[in-house]
Amino acid sequence: MQSLKINKDTLKHMKGLSKVIYIIARISWIVLLLLTFLVALVGVIFIVVLGNMELYNTDGTLNEYGQVFDTTITNNFMNTYNGDLEQVEEAKEIAYDLADGAYKEDFIIFLAVVFFGLVIQMSLVIFLLMKLDNLFLNIAKESTPFSKENPKIIRMIGWGFGAYLILECFCSYVSSQILPLNGGFKMNFNLSLIVLILIIFAISYVFNYAYELQKNYVRVAKELEEGQE
Numbered sequence: 093m094q095s096l097k098i099n100k101d102t103l104k105h106m107k108g109l110s111k112v113i114y115i116i117a118r119i120s121w122i123v124l125l126l127l128t129f130l131v132a133l134v135g136v137i138f139i140v141v142l143g144n145m146e147l148y149n150t151d152g153t154l155n156e157y158g159q160v161f162d163t164t165i166t167n168n169f170m171n172t173y174n175g176d177l178e179q180v181e182e183a184k185e186i187a188y189d190l191a192d193g194a195y196k197e198d199f200i201i202f203l204a205v206v207f208f209g210l211v212i213q214m215s216l217v218i219f220l221l222m223k224l225d226n227l228f229l230n231i232a233k234e235s236t237p238f239s240k241e242n243p244k245i246i247r248m249i250g251w252g253f254g255a256y257l258i259l260e261c262f263c264s265y266v267s268s269q270i271l272p273l274n275g276g277f278k279m280n281f282n283l284s285l286i287v288l289i290l291i292i293f294a295i296s297y298v299f300n301y302a303y304e305l306q307k308n309y310v311r312v313a314k315e316l317e318e319g320q321e
Contacts, residue, residue, distance in 0.1 A: 107232050114228035121221035128214040135207030143200055147192040161191060209263035213256060220252045238302040246296035253289045257282060 147158035154162060165187045166180065173179040190199040227245045231237045260282070 110228040110232040114225050117221045117225040121218045124218050132211050216256045223249045238306050243296045243300035250289050250292035
């Protein structure tokens, strides 16, 4: 389809920048895809190991794993609380409950939710990067940025950010219900992300309007050419 005439230098710069962006987006989502598989694998291994880990012998004394665990958390909490023994003992008690005590099952479920949420969030970021890849590849290839497909791609990016926002709230709520120790559920509206979503949808309608305007321009230009013949 014919398009509105654009200054050659402007078109060249637009296409060059679009190529750079889509190459960066493509490399980013490929790398992130590999990282997502790695995170999922680490999560499964960690949860399985934690589920099968026992810190105590049958007589109630710490076993080999328990001694390593005790030494590790003691050193960490001594550094964290600057040697305050009372706070260190309180933190160690909670750590033991999480690792092999009253909260172990809840903690494992909590970790499963965290890893699952992280994998889904990373998958959404991959989706967004793939759509950016598609968008700027279209702009780099076509003679105009105002193609029929681009407004749809931009709206899909907006829906992707919306899904990310909902998932963030959902994971926060679920984890707060599973593990009361984290202080309970706190609804945190990401205002900047909400504004970004609205801006993205507004841009999609601007692109759609520009596409319709361009289509009408081509139709009128064609009618004028036919009239002159």
